[in-house]
Amino acid sequence: MGKFRPGKYREAYFLEIDCETNANHVLSVYICTLRECNTMTVTYSSPKIAKEMSRQFGSSAQTVKVEMKYTKEVGHFIHRVESAQRDTVGSKLVFK
Amino acid sequence: MDAHRSVGPSSVKYVDVSNSFSALDFVDDEFGGNQAVKRCFSLSHSFRGKTLIIEDIPSAGIIDEEHIELLQINSGYECKDLKRLSFWRTRIGSPDGIEHQTNDDLIGYAILKLDHLPGKADKWHIFEAAFKKYEHEHNCVPCPGNYNVNILDKRFTAKAILYCQQNGLNKACAHVALRSLLSRLIPQQDISYKQLNEIAAQYSASPYRPADGLNIQQMQEVLKAFGVKYADLDYDKISKYDPAIRTAIPYQKYLYAGIESGCGGLLGFSMSGPQAKDGRHIIPFYGHTFNKDTWAPDADVNYFNIGGGVGYIPSEVWTSSFLGHDDNFGPNFCVPRLYVSPEQVQYVVELKRGSAQYGGIVAEAQALQFLYSLNPQLNLQNVWLKRLQYCSLPHVQQVVLRAICISREEYISHLESLTDWDNQTESANIIDVLIKYLPELLWVVEVSIPHLFPANEHKLGEILLNALQARDSKKSIDYKLFMLARFPAKYFLLDSVNQHGPSFLMIPSQLISHTPVFRTTQ
Numbered sequence: 172m173g174k175f176r177p178g179k180y181r182e183a184y185f186l187e188i189d190c191e192t193n194a195n196h197v198l199s200v201y202i203c204t205l206r207e208c209n210t211m212t213v214t215y216s217s218p219k220i221a222k223e224m225s226r227q228f229g230s231s232a233q234t235v236k237v238e239m240k241y242t243k244e245v246g247h248f249i250h251r252v253e254s255a256q257r258d259t260v261g262s263k264l265v266f267k
Numbered sequence: 268m269d270a271h272r273s274v275g276p277s278s279v280k281y282v283d284v285s286n287s288f289s290a291l292d293f294v295d296d297e298f299g300g301n302q303a304v305k306r307c308f309s310l311s312h313s314f315r316g317k318t319l320i321i322e323d324i325p326s327a328g329i330i331d332e333e334h335i336e337l338l339q340i341n342s343g344y345e346c347k348d349l350k351r352l353s354f355w356r357t358r359i360g361s362p363d364g365i366e367h368q369t370n371d372d373l374i375g376y377a378i379l380k381l382d383h384l385p386g387k388a389d390k391w392h393i394f395e396a397a398f399k400k401y402e403h404e405h406n407c408v409p410c411p412g413n414y415n416v417n418i419l420d421k422r423f424t425a426k427a428i429l430y431c432q433q434n435g436l437n438k439a440c441a442h443v444a445l446r447s448l449l450s451r452l453i454p455q456q457d458i459s460y461k462q463l464n465e466i467a468a469q470y471s472a473s474p475y476r477p478a479d480g481l482n483i484q485q486m487q488e489v490l491k492a493f494g495v496k497y498a499d500l501d502y503d504k505i506s507k508y509d510p511a512i513r514t515a516i517p518y519q520k521y522l523y524a525g526i527e528s529g530c531g532g533l534l535g536f537s538m539s540g541p542q543a544k545d546g547r548h549i550i551p552f553y554g555h556t557f558n559k560d561t562w563a564p565d566a567d568v569n570y571f572n573i574g575g576g577v578g579y580i581p582s583e584v585w586t587s588s589f590l591g592h593d594d595n596f597g598p599n600f601c602v603p604r605l606y607v608s609p610e611q612v613q614y615v616v617e618l619k620r621g622s623a624q625y626g627g628i629v630a631e632a633q634a635l636q637f638l639y640s641l642n643p644q645l646n647l648q649n650v651w652l653k654r655l656q657y658c659s660l661p662h663v664q665q666v667v668l669r670a671i672c673i674s675r676e677e678y679i680s681h682l683e684s685l686t687d688w689d690n691q692t693e694s695a696n697i698i699d700v701l702i703k704y705l706p707e708l709l710w711v712v713e714v715s716i717p718h719l720f721p722a723n724e725h726k727l728g729e730i731l732l733n734a735l736q737a738r739d740s741k742k743s744i745d746y747k748l749f750m751l752a753r754f755p756a757k758y759f760l761l762d763s764v765n766q767h768g769p770s771f772l773m774i775p776s777q778l779i780s781h782t783p784v785f786r787t788t789q
Contacts, residue, residue, distance in 0.1 A: 215706035215733055217750050217761035221772040223700050224760060228774045234762050235644050236770050239744055240661075244575035245636040246743035249629055251574075252516055253740055255509070256626075259483065259501040264613060266535045266549035267439040267480025 268457035270328025271378070271394075272416040276351070279419060281360050282319040284311060298379060298391045303432050306597025307377050310398045311354035314374045318355040320365075320418060325349070329459035330380070330394060336437050336461045340477070341384055344436070348381035353418045354398075365419040373423050374399055375598075376416050382434055392434045397427035398598050400554065400590070408554035408590060409787035410529030412451030428531075428553045429457075430598035437464065441481035443594045444551040445489055448531045448618060453493050466492045480546075483614060486533075495530075496619040498626030503613040513609035515574070516628065522552050523583040524627020525617035528672040529787050534591075535614030536607050547613055554590030556601060559721040561585050579635055582669035582713070585721050620672040621708050624737040627670040633738075633748055634712035634730040635668060641752060641759055644773065651755040651780050655727045658716045667715040669726075671785055672734055675705045681785050687755075688725075688780040697758070697776070705750060708734040713784055714754070725781040728754035755779050 225232050284290070290308035298304045311319070326334060326349055337344040354374040359365060375398030383389045397416075400408045414425045429450045431443035438460050450457045460477070467485040468475040481489075483501055490497050498521065505512045518534060525532035535549040561584065572578040588601035617626050638659055645656040658665040673681075679702055686692055710732040719725050731750040739745045746769060752759040756779045762770040 215704065215736075215750070216747065218763060220700060220704045220751060221760035221762045223704060224697070224758070224774050225772055227696055227700065231775050233773045234770050235773060236768060237640050237644065238768055239636065240640045240642075241575070241577045241636055242743050244573060244577045245632050247575070248573040248632050249738070250740070251509070251512075252626075252628055252632075253738075255500050255505045255512060255516065256498055258505055259499050259614075260487065262483035262501040262504055262614075264501055264503055264535070264547070265480050265482045266441045266486075266547045266614070267478075 268328065268455055269415050271326070271330040272328075272414065273422075274324050274327045275417065275420045276322035276324050278323045279362070280321040282321065283317070283358070284308070284319045284354070285315075285317045285358075299389075301379075301391045301393070302595065303393050303396075303430075303597035304377070304379065304391065306599075307352070307354070307375065307393070307396055307398065309597075310599060311374050313401070314354075314356060314399065316354045316374050317357055318359045320353045320355065320359065322351040322353075322419070323349070324351050324378075329457065329461075330378075332459045332461045333394075333437065336464065337382075340437055343385035345383040346380055347383045347389055348379075350379045351416075351418070352377045352379060353416075362419055365421050368418075368421070368423070370424050370426070373418070373425060375425060375427065376418070380434075382436065384436075390434070393430065393432040393597075396430045396598055397425040398430070399425070399427055400599065405557040405559075406554070406590070407557060409527060410451070411553075412456070414450075428551075428592070428598075430592045430594075432594045435478050437477045439478060439480040440594050441486055441549050442477065444533055444549050444592075445481075445486060447551045447592055448533070448553065449490075449493055449495065452495055452530060452618065458493065463489055486616070490616075490618070496621070496623055497616050498524075498619060498628070499614065499616040501614050502609075513612065517571075517609065518607075518612045518615040519583055519589075519604055520571075520581065520628045520631075521615040521617040521626065522589055523555065523581070523586065524630075524670055524672075525619070526552060526555055526589065527669065527787070528620045528623075528627070530618035530620055532618060533614075533616040534607065534612065536611045537613055539611060548593075548595075549614070550591050550593050552589045552591035552602070555583070555586040555604075556588045556590070557585055558587040559585060559724075561587060561721075573632055573635070577635070577639070578664055579631075580665060580667045580717065581631065582667055582715075582720065620734070621674070623672050623708060623710070623734040625710075625734070627672070627710070629738065630670045630672075630710035630712055630732055630734075631668050633732060633745070634670070634710075634714075635666075636744065637730055637749060637752060638666065638668075638714060639664075641771070644759070644771070645754065646757065649756045649779060651727055652757070654716055655714070655754060665717055667717065667720045669713040669715070669720075669784065671711050671713070671787070673709060673711055673785065673787075675702070675707050675709060677785075678705070678709055678711055678731070685778060685782040687778045687782045691777050691779055694777045697774075701751075705731070706733045706735050709750065710734045711785060715781075715784070719781055720784075723781070724784050726784050727781055728752065753778070755781070 353376040377396035378394045397414045522532040531553040645652045712730045713726045715726040730752045732748045759771045762772040
């Protein structure tokens with residue numbers, strides 16, 4: 172990881188370097204349009220695990236394309252849950 | 268925070284509670300017939316309790332704090348009596364007898380206060396109590412608290428969930444329900460009502476009176492102040508524009524997710540019945556029973572449809588009762604899972620583990636989508652994958668899902684410990700990679716099928732989601748949540764995503780059949 176000075180940034184580019192192999196290999200780039208970036212974030216991702224697993228199990232690994240199903244139904248359900256929870260913020264219903 | 272439990276007694280009484288002892292007479296005579304105290308005696312009786320030790324104790328710690336607060340509310344307040352009751356499985360008749368006792372002999376303890384207000388009848392209430400859970404293996408209480416208490420100046424630890432009772436003065440049901448669950452979650456291991464009331468007072472439009480209870484905003488602010496994440500839903504408010512909300516998003520799912528993750532949940536409801544008062548009541552839940560022979564899943568009574576004909580069998584359908592306290596009636600009750608009708612329920616809270624960014628209901632829905640999408644890739648050469656594939660076909664949808672929020676270390680330790688039906692264990696190389704690359708907190712959505720889950724408490728794998736990653740609500744699928752899926756003989760890892768959809772990397776797993784489900788510490 173490069174040096175990062177806490178402070179205010181309009182945009183921050185997080186470059187994640189593979190320290191394990193010391194190969195300066197950029198795993199992923201996240202472009203953030205944040206008003207403030209005060210801390211360095213560590214990101215975990217499945218592609219990162221996939222890359223390492225692929226390195227170790229190259230001969231027995233196989234990549235498959237997958238069609239995501241029920242996107243509309245699951246998306247609608249989660250949206251309903253999240254919006255109900257958002258609308259609960261600050262409620263004045265009393266329990267005694 | 269243990270000061271009020273650690274004080275030594277000024278006088279002691281030993282009561283033989285076996286044989287012809289009448290708890291009802293005793294509580295009526297000594298403690299004003301308090302229902303919750305009677306419940307403590309009933310619990311002792313269930314454990315075949317033999318001795319009750321009654322200690323007169325001075326106030327200390329957070330009980331002292333409460334007295335100061337009560338004097339500020341009413342200058343005539345006086346604590347006329349303070350007693351510590353401890354219930355034992357053994358016969359104890361002298362101070363020497365306590366030396367031979369262990370934590371296993373202690374059934375539970377209760378600290379009782381007699382409050383006096385000028386012009387009103389003196390009233391006993393239970394400041395706190397902690398009683399063991401029943402020892403039945405299907406009585407599940409994940410992550411109970413450890414409460415250190417001195418009895419006759421010897422330290423014991425009660426492994427339980429703290430019970431607290433309201434007094435109608437500086438604490439109502441909402442206060443005691445919050446303390447009950449928070450005391451085992453926060454690093455300080457307890458909270459005082461003074462702290463709780465100071466937070467709530469900041470969010471009161473009118474002059475704050477603790478006896479009037481807490482509103483949802485005040486409860487939310489208390490949880491935030493103690494750094495406890497939560498997912499909650501005000502059914503009363505949401506149902507005004509979404510009348511089907513109570514059936515679309517059942518309250519049981521919030522409670523179950525909080526309980527299974529070791530944090531618990533709160534249920535707020537309007538009361539009914541002959542003794543019902545006006546207003547709403549809220550109680551804490553922290554455990555559940557498990558009934559492998561329940562009829563409900565087979566009868567499709569509890570099949571959970573998230574909409575558009577997409578659904579699954581949530582593992583909570585094998586839960587007969589939630590375990591909780593009702594401050595009006597006492598500790599450690601079984602409340603049948605379907606007993607409180609959805610129409611009565613006004614509010615539910617799932618307390619979340621650590622810094623989890625979303626709740627169990629979202630985790631299960633997201634995992635379901637990955638499972639059903641990966642269905643065509645399941646290899647039919649493995650008999651267990653074949654069964655899983657069948658159960659997750661669009662016209663079948665008979666998979667069992669169980670969401671639990673646990674740490675990376677807990678998951679790794681679980682994975683390392685797994686031995687499948689064919690005596691296989693996972694490769695150390697895979698475990699080494701996962702230790703390095705998994706986030707600190709995970710939603711582990713366990714995947715099983717009917718019969719295998721209830722009969723063996725076994726699963727066919729799990730889908731791991733990053734619990735620390737906030738879901739992007741603008742996206743219909745947030746791939747950043749997905750960490751991996753493990754099924755018999757296979758792992759699926761997200762390789763890449765482009766405009767045509769995702770690609771997954773499949774690698775072999777040495778676990779080729781079913782394995783035990785994750786069990787939280789009890």
